[in-house]
Amino acid sequence: MNWAAVVAIYRFEMARFFRTLAQSFFSPVLSTSLYFIVFGTAIGSRIETIEGVSYGAFIVPGLVMLSVVTLSISNASFGIYFPKFLGTIYELLSAPINFLEVVIGYVGAAATKALFVGLVILATATFFVDIRIEHPFAMAAFLILTCLSFSLLGFIVGIWASNFEQMSLIPQLVITPLIFLGGTFYSITMLPPIWQTITLFNPVVYLVSGFRWSFYGLADVPIFFSLLAIAAFTGICLAIIWWIFKTGWRIRS
Amino acid sequence: MSTILSIKDLRKSYADGFEALKGVTLDIEEGEILALLGPNGAGKTTMISTICGITMPTSGQVTVGGHDILNDYRAARRMIGLVPQEIALEPFEKVINTVRLSRGLFGLGRDDARIEDILRKLSLWDKRRNAVKELSGGMKRRVLIAKALAHEPRILFLDEPTAGVDVELRKDMWEIVRELKANGVTIILTTHYIEEAEAIADRVGVINSGELLLVEDKDSLMAQMGKKHIEVMLAEPVDAIPEVLRHYDLTLNGAGESFVYSYDIHGERTGITSLLNDVAKAGLVLRDVQTRQSSLEEIFVNLVSGEQA
Ligand SMILES: Nc1ncnc2c1ncn2[C@@H]1O[C@H](COP(=O)(O)OP(=O)(O)O)[C@@H](O)[C@H]1O
Ligand SMILES: [Mg+2]
Numbered sequence: 001m002n003w004a005a006v007v008a009i010y011r012f013e014m015a016r017f018f019r020t021l022a023q024s025f026f027s028p029v030l031s032t033s034l035y036f037i038v039f040g041t042a043i044g045s046r047i048e049t050i051e052g053v054s055y056g057a058f059i060v061p062g063l064v065m066l067s068v069v070t071l072s073i074s075n076a077s078f079g080i081y082f083p084k085f086l087g088t089i090y091e092l093l094s095a096p097i098n099f100l101e102v103v104i105g106y107v108g109a110a111a112t113k114a115l116f117v118g119l120v121i122l123a124t125a126t127f128f129v130d131i132r133i134e135h136p137f138a139m140a141a142f143l144i145l146t147c148l149s150f151s152l153l154g155f156i157v158g159i160w161a162s163n164f165e166q167m168s169l170i171p172q173l174v175i176t177p178l179i180f181l182g183g184t185f186y187s188i189t190m191l192p193p194i195w196q197t198i199t200l201f202n203p204v205v206y207l208v209s210g211f212r213w214s215f216y217g218l219a220d221v222p223i224f225f226s227l228l229a230i231a232a233f234t235g236i237c238l239a240i241i242w243w244i245f246k247t248g249w250r251i252r253s
Numbered sequence: 254m255s256t257i258l259s260i261k262d263l264r265k266s267y268a269d270g271f272e273a274l275k276g277v278t279l280d281i282e283e284g285e286i287l288a289l290l291g292p293n294g295a296g297k298t299t300m301i302s303t304i305c306g307i308t309m310p311t312s313g314q315v316t317v318g319g320h321d322i323l324n325d326y327r328a329a330r331r332m333i334g335l336v337p338q339e340i341a342l343e344p345f346e347k348v349i350n351t352v353r354l355s356r357g358l359f360g361l362g363r364d365d366a367r368i369e370d371i372l373r374k375l376s377l378w379d380k381r382r383n384a385v386k387e388l389s390g391g392m393k394r395r396v397l398i399a400k401a402l403a404h405e406p407r408i409l410f411l412d413e414p415t416a417g418v419d420v421e422l423r424k425d426m427w428e429i430v431r432e433l434k435a436n437g438v439t440i441i442l443t444t445h446y447i448e449e450a451e452a453i454a455d456r457v458g459v460i461n462s463g464e465l466l467l468v469e470d471k472d473s474l475m476a477q478m479g480k481k482h483i484e485v486m487l488a489e490p491v492d493a494i495p496e497v498l499r500h501y502d503l504t505l506n507g508a509g510e511s512f513v514y515s516y517d518i519h520g521e522r523t524g525i526t527s528l529l530n531d532v533a534k535a536g537l538v539l540r541d542v543q544t545r546q547s548s549l550e551e552i553f554v555n556l557v558s559g560e561q562a
Contacts, residue, residue: 004359004360005357005360007357008354008358009354012346015346015350086344091335091354091400093307094330095330096326097358253267253308
């Protein structure tokens with residue numbers, strides 16, 4: 001393993017983040033506050049509690065997931081798309097590094113940034129509602145795994161995309177709808193039975209459900225399935241990335 | 254001297270089926286400067302990209318310091334520094350950080366003294382904290398060189414380092430190349446400027462349409478360039494060179510209306526006087542006389558056009 005290269009990539013990617021640290025910090029604080037004002041106050045005043053948890057507190061895990069998933073994808077996809085776009089990828093291709101090292105560097109940095117924002121949102125939320133974390137280790141594990149797996153997905157998007165339009169295609173057309181329909185702002189038990197069944201095909205349901213379970217002990221689907229879902233998702237992304245580097249798809253002609 | 258880079262029957266076909274390298278074989282000696290001369294589209298960049306790992310070879314074998322570029326890519330690539338043809342840099346990053354990144358990518362730990370040394374040599378030290386986008390084009394090219402040198406490579410590829418660069422900067426670039434050579438770095442540069450090959454190369458390779466047409470010491474090419482040709486045009490065409498003129502090794506042109514005599518300008522005697530005397534003795538009447546000097550350019554043009562014919 002060329003760990004020096006992994007560290008070099010990670011540092012270089014994080015440097016960009018630190019250049020705009022204030023922005024990275026305040027924009028999630030602002031958007032979270034807005035969510036609480038809109039959802040927590042306006043809707044929360046009509047929906048009092050869901051299974052004993054106040055609506056404001058209930059949506060916190062979903063809010064964190066929403067940001068973390070979106071950010072992981074955009075961080076990682078832009079992280080690898082820019083070198084392609086600028087041509088600086090020549091250096092990655094001609095360096096004594098393998099796919100694993102490149103992925104650890106880029107995905108690690110993207111996941112770190114998303115994790116940071118996730119924690120900022122969580123901290124902001126405590127100013128608005130009372131949050132209880134019943135299973136802190138499970139909470140941390142879900143959060144980190146989500147950051148990593150969606151950063152992997154973002155990495156694939158960044159390699160696949162050949163223009164800026166395509167970069168926003170997957171996040172906007174696939175991910176955002178899945179997240180909004182994935183029980184982020186409601187419990188799927190609130191849906192008619194037929195929709196509950198359909199929803200079970202949405203992988204985000206398992207993520208949000210597992211994450212919420214780690215807070216309040218409430219889950220839409222058994223926690224075991226949540227773990228299985230995220231493990232399978234991570235595995236698929238890794239397999240695709242391994243194949244990309246093996247064949248040089250879209251990077252090495 | 255020993256061979257540091259060995260290329261055997263290297264072929265490269267792109268996905269669209271285009272064969273950009275048609276079996277290139279070449280050995281490069283440690284410490285030399287080799288200039289690869291060829292027109293646009295000859296395959297120079299493809300050759301470099303294949304050796305460096307940016308594109309995959311279709312067939313053939315390349316070893317760097319004895320390490321195969323595919324099976325032993327880590328060891329092979331550690332020895333190589335690459336300055337690409339196009340300027341490709343992260344615009345918002347500081348100069349020194351992009352150079353540090355390069356060193357790290359090649360597996361080496363941070364070494365501020367080494368980086369300072371490289372940046373000073375390339376006159377970039379004062380600009381180290383500037384964002385790349387604030388630099389001029391020539392400075393950016395220097396940053397690319399600094400990046401390529403950050404891991405102390407033993408072989409440096411410079412892909413058209415002076416294309417679109419003004420005269421002064423070109424001279425600077427040549428100076429940098431000479432200094433690197435003095436430090437024992439092997440240099441392979443591509444160019445389509447013949448003067449550039451003349452000015453700095455030890456050996457010159459001519460490449461066209463994916464084929465290496467010639468690789469020769471620059472000095473022996475220069476010796477060929479030292480030849481001058483005198484063309485003698487006759488009033489009346491002849492069928493053959495007259496017997497008395499045979500030993501001049503003349504070449505008869507076209508329909509016999511002129512012949513060419515070649516001589517070495519460095520030679521003690523040119524033989525022109527005796528030739529002209531003998532021409533008169535043979536009873537030939539001169540219409541006109543013209544001289545010209547062969548240049549690397551001419552050799553190059555002949556090779557390249559002969560190839561296309
Ligand atoms: N990715 C590619 N796909 C298809 N053809 C290519 C590709 N890159 C280069 N070529 C073709 O290969 C030939 C050699 O190109 P190149 O190596 O860039 O030449 P040079 O550097 O000598 O100007 C050209 O005809 C070019 O069009
Ligand atoms: Mg080229």
